[in-house]
Amino acid sequence: MSTQTNGNNKPLLEAKDIYAGYTDFDILQGVSLEVYPGEIVCVIGPNGAGKSTVFKTIYGFLKIRKGTVIFDGQEITNKRPQQILRAGISNVPQLRSIFPQMTVKENLEMGMYIEKDKKRIAERIEYVLGLFPRLAERRAQMAGTMSGGEQRMLEIGRALMLEPKLILMDEPSAGLAPLITRMIFENVERLNKEIGLTVLMIEQNARQGLEASHRGYVLELGQNSYQGTGQELINNAEVRRAFLGG
Amino acid sequence: MDQFLQALINGILLGGFYAAMVLGFSIIWGVMGVINLSHGEFIMMGAFMAWLFSEPPDYLMEQLKFEALNPIFTYLISIGYQGMDPFLSLIIIMPVMFCFGYLLQKFLINRVVEKPHLVSLLVTFGLSITFANISKLFFSASPRSVDVAYTGAIRMGDVTMSNIKAIVFVGALIMLSALYLFLHRTRLGKSIRAAAQNKNAARMVGIEIDTVYAITFGLCVALTGAAGMMISPTQAVFPYMGPPFTLRAFTITALGGLGSIPGALVGGLVLGITETMIATFVPRIGTNLAIVASFSILVFILITRPQGLLSGLRPMEMEEGT
Numbered sequence: 001m002s003t004q005t006n007g008n009n010k011p012l013l014e015a016k017d018i019y020a021g022y023t024d025f026d027i028l029q030g031v032s033l034e035v036y037p038g039e040i041v042c043v044i045g046p047n048g049a050g051k052s053t054v055f056k057t058i059y060g061f062l063k064i065r066k067g068t069v070i071f072d073g074q075e076i077t078n079k080r081p082q083q084i085l086r087a088g089i090s091n092v093p094q095l096r097s098i099f100p101q102m103t104v105k106e107n108l109e110m111g112m113y114i115e116k117d118k119k120r121i122a123e124r125i126e127y128v129l130g131l132f133p134r135l136a137e138r139r140a141q142m143a144g145t146m147s148g149g150e151q152r153m154l155e156i157g158r159a160l161m162l163e164p165k166l167i168l169m170d171e172p173s174a175g176l177a178p179l180i181t182r183m184i185f186e187n188v189e190r191l192n193k194e195i196g197l198t199v200l201m202i203e204q205n206a207r208q209g210l211e212a213s214h215r216g217y218v219l220e221l222g223q224n225s226y227q228g229t230g231q232e233l234i235n236n237a238e239v240r241r242a243f244l245g246g
Numbered sequence: 247m248d249q250f251l252q253a254l255i256n257g258i259l260l261g262g263f264y265a266a267m268v269l270g271f272s273i274i275w276g277v278m279g280v281i282n283l284s285h286g287e288f289i290m291m292g293a294f295m296a297w298l299f300s301e302p303p304d305y306l307m308e309q310l311k312f313e314a315l316n317p318i319f320t321y322l323i324s325i326g327y328q329g330m331d332p333f334l335s336l337i338i339i340m341p342v343m344f345c346f347g348y349l350l351q352k353f354l355i356n357r358v359v360e361k362p363h364l365v366s367l368l369v370t371f372g373l374s375i376t377f378a379n380i381s382k383l384f385f386s387a388s389p390r391s392v393d394v395a396y397t398g399a400i401r402m403g404d405v406t407m408s409n410i411k412a413i414v415f416v417g418a419l420i421m422l423s424a425l426y427l428f429l430h431r432t433r434l435g436k437s438i439r440a441a442a443q444n445k446n447a448a449r450m451v452g453i454e455i456d457t458v459y460a461i462t463f464g465l466c467v468a469l470t471g472a473a474g475m476m477i478s479p480t481q482a483v484f485p486y487m488g489p490p491f492t493l494r495a496f497t498i499t500a501l502g503g504l505g506s507i508p509g510a511l512v513g514g515l516v517l518g519i520t521e522t523m524i525a526t527f528v529p530r531i532g533t534n535l536a537i538v539a540s541f542s543i544l545v546f547i548l549i550t551r552p553q554g555l556l557s558g559l560r561p562m563e564m565e566e567g568t
Contacts, residue, residue: 084451097447099440110440113451118431158451 010073012037012198013058013089014168017049018067020057026065027053030221033200035166042230044206044243047218051202052094055168059091060084072165085114086149090159094170094202098151098158100144104135107143107154111161113151121161130156131191153187160197169201173208182207185212206243210234218243222246248404252263253526259411261518264498266418267473267513269425270466272494276505277442277462278545280366282408283496284374286488287381288347288467290337292474293483294495297390299335302328310385332392332475339475340468347467351460374488381485389482414476423470424506435458438462442505490537497544500552535564 011034021027027050035041045050056062056073058069060081069077076087085091090111099107108128112121129136132153138146143154152172159167172188173181189212203209210216210230218226220241226239233239271285278500287478298306303322306568307315334383358366364439399406429435440448449455481487502509520543528535 022288063493081450085452091450093446093450097444097450101443101444102436106436108447110436110451113437113440130511218327 003141003238011035011070012072013200014070015054015058015067016070018054018057020053020062020067021063021064021065025220027037028057030067031222031224032067033217033224033227035198035200036193037094037198038196039215040188040201040209040213042206042209042213042216043200043202044204044209044216044233045225046243048221049219050222051219052170053222055091055170055202058084058105059089059168068106077082080228082114085162088165090162090167092152092155092159092167092172094174096151097155098143101142102144103140104143104154105129105139108158108161111158111201115162124161124163129196132157132162132187145233147180148176152176152180152184156184156187156191166198166200171202171204173203173205178208181208185209185233190214207234249526253522254407254408255405256411256526257519257522258515259407259415259518259524261515262415262418263411263473263476263514263517264420264494265514266414266469266476267491268495268498268502268510269421269507269512269553271474271492272499272502272510273425273505273555274463274466277438278355278459279361279363280355280359280370282372282466283367283492284377285491286492287374287377288343288470288488289474289477289491290381290483290485291346291377291473292343292476293392293487294385295339295342296332296335296475296478297392297483300332300339300392300394309568312384312394323546331347332394333417334477336472339471344464344468345457345470346464348460348464348520350464350467355475356456356459360398361403366564373565374492378488385485387485389484390462392478392483394479406420408480414480417472417476421472422507423512431509434458434461441449471537494540496545497540500544 013033013035015033017029018028018031019026020214028082031050031054033041033043033054042054045051048099057064058076059074060079061081067077068075069156071084071087071089073089074088076084076089079087099110102110108125109121115121129139134150135154135157135160139151143151145153156169156172169188172184176184185208188197188199188201192199201209201213213230216228216230216233217224218233226233226236228236234244265291270288271282273279274282274285289497301309303319308320308431319489327412354373355366355369358369396409399408401413427435429439437448437453438461440451441453441455441462445455494517498510498513501516502511517540521538524536524539525532
C-alpha cells in the first residue's frame with residue numbers, strides 16, 4: 001500500500017514539538033507528527049526512542065511539558081484519558097487488554113462503557129461483529145479462551161465500539177506469531193479501506209508495520225529522524241541499515 | 247440412616263448460610279485483591295444490629311447503659327415501638343452497612359489497594375481488632391441472643407428442619423442468585439467484573455476504578471451484614487464472634503475460587519456438610535474436630551489446587567498490583 005492522497009486536507013491529529021518525560025529528564029525532545037484522515041501511520045524506532053511515550057502523552061497518561069496536541073481542530077494537550085476517549089481517539093494498548101472471563105460480546109459492550117444507550121450499544125456490537133466474522137462466530141465464548149490473534153482482533157473491535165475517528169495501536173504484533181501478525185495487519189488495512197479507519201501505530205516489527213502503512217515516522221533519542229511514505233522508508237538505505245536488518 | 251439424613255440436611259442448611267456468609271469476603275478478594283481480615287467483624291456488626299432492632303427499647307436502655315442514647319429509647323417507648331422482626335430489620339441493616347463499607351473503602355482501603363498485600367492485610371487486621379473492641383465498649387462482652395417469633399421445626403418423616411435455618415437457607419439462595427444476576431446483567435455489575443479481570447483495561451474503557459471499588463466494598467459489607475443478621479437467631483451474639491467466620495471464609499474461598507458465586511455455594515456446602523457430619527458421627531470430640539477438619543481442608547486445597555476448585559472472577563494468584 002502506498003497510495004496517499006489526503007495531503008491537502010487538514011491533519012486529524014497534529015502533535016507539535018512535544019517535550020515529556022517520567023523524571024526531570026525529557027524522553028521526548030521535540031517530537032512532531034501528523035495523521036491525516038484515512039491514513040495508516042506507523043512510528044518506528046529503536047528501543048528507548050520514545051515511541052510508547054508519544055502514545056502516553058497523546059492519551060493523557062503522561063503530562064506534556066511543552067508542545068501541543070491538536071485533534072480534529074481541538075486542542076487536547078494534557079486532557080484526561082476519558083475526555084480523549086470522548087473526543088474520538090481509541091486505544092489498543094500493547095499489553096493484553098481484554099477481559100478474559102467475559103464473553104466476546106460483553107468485551108465489546110465494555111468498549112462503550114461511557115455510553116448508556118442500550119439500543120445503540122447493541123447496534124454497535126452487531127456492526128463490529130459484522131466487521132470481524134471470526135469474532136461473530138465466537139460471540140458467546142469467553143475471551144480468555146481465544147487465541148492470541150483473536151484476542152488482538154477483539155481489542156481492535158472493542159476500540160471501534162465508540163466510532164472513533166482515530167485508533168492508536170501500540171505494537172499490534174507484540175507477542176504474536178508472524179503469520180498472525182500478518183493477519184492482524186491485513187485486517188487493519190481492510191478496515192482502513194472499508195470504513196476509512198484512521199490508525200496511528202507503533203511497531204517494533206518495522207518492515208511489516210511500514211508495509212501496512214501509508215506513511216511512517218522514525219524516532220531516535222526522542223526526536224524525529226526520518227519520515228516519508230512507508231515504501232520510501234523501506235527503501236531508505238539509512239533506515240534499512242538501522243531498523244530493517246540491512 | 248435417619249441420623250445420617252438428619253446430619254445431611256443440617257449440613258446443607260448450614261452450607262447455604264456459609265455460601266451467603268462468604269460472598270463478601272470472596273468478592274472483595276477477587277475484585278481488588280484485598281484479603282479482608284475484618285470480614286468476621288462485619289458479620290458481628292450485622293448480628294448486633296439485628297439484636298438492637300429486635301429488642302424492645304426499655305430492655306436496651308437497661309442493658310446498654312448509654313446515657314446519650316436514652317432520649318431515642320424514651321421516644322421509641324413513647325410511640326409504643328416494641329422491636330421488629332430481625333429479618334425485617336435487613337431493610338435497615340443492609341443500607342447502613344453499605345454506606346459504612348463504601349466510606350471505609352473510599353477513605354481508607356483505596357489508599358492501600360495498590361500497595362503490597364501485606365499492607366492491606368495489616369490494615370484489615372487492625373480494623374478487625376478495632377471493630378471488635380469498639381463493640382465491646384458499646385455492648386459489653388456478654389453474649390446476646392436474638393429471638394424470633396417463629397421458632398419450631400418442619401417435620402418430614404423422621405427428620406426435622408428448623409424453621410429459622412430453612413428461612414436462612416432460602417434467604418441465602420436469594421442473595422446468591424440476586425448477586426449473580428447483578429454482576430452479569432447490569433452495567434455496574436459488569437464494570438465490577440471488568441475491574442476484577444483487568445484493571446488497566448477497565449481504566450482504559452473509562453471505568454472509574456476507585457468508585458467501582460468503593461461500591462464493591464459497600465455491597466460486600468452489606469451482604470456480610472445481612473449474613474450476620476441471618477446467623478444471629480441461631481448463635482450467641484458477642485463482640486468476638488467474628489474470627490471463626492473469617493477463617494471459614496478462607497476455607498470456602500479456597501474451595502470455590504475467588505469471587506465465584508457457584509464456587510461459594512459448592513464450597514459452603516462442602517464445608518457445612520463436612521462439619522455437621524463430623525460433629526454428628528465422631529463421639530465426644532466431634533464438635534471441635536469439625537473445625538479442625540475445615541482447616542485441614544484449607545491446607546489440603548492450598549497444597550493441591552491453589553487456584554480453587556472452580557474458576558472465579560480471576561484465578562487465585564498473587565497478582566502484582568500494577
